[in-house]
Amino acid sequence: MIETHLEVDASGLMCPLPLLRLKKALMEMSSRETVKIITTDPAAHLDFGVYCQQAGHQIIEFIKHADSIIFYVQKK
Numbered sequence: 001m002i003e004t005h006l007e008v009d010a011s012g013l014m015c016p017l018p019l020l021r022l023k024k025a026l027m028e029m030s031s032r033e034t035v036k037i038i039t040t041d042p043a044a045h046l047d048f049g050v051y052c053q054q055a056g057h058q059i060i061e062f063i064k065h066a067d068s069i070i071f072y073v074q075k076k
Contacts, residue, residue, distance in 0.1 A: 034073065
């Protein structure tokens with residue numbers, strides 16, 4: 001089980017809103033803390049992947065369900 005410090009539900013939102021919610025959450029967090037973000041946007045993995053690579057954050061894990069994707073992102 002991954003310890004999270006913040007949870008964001010971006011279900012029903014399409015690009016770029018899930019990414020904007022992730023960015024906002026990370027701005028509120030301290031270094032090395034982890035956010036759990038739930039999304040239904042099928043392209044979120046692309047947006048999150050590029051953003052995290054550029055900003056230095058780490059996607060610890062992502063879990064695909066039939067109707068959603070859960071990402072665990074650790075702030076650098």
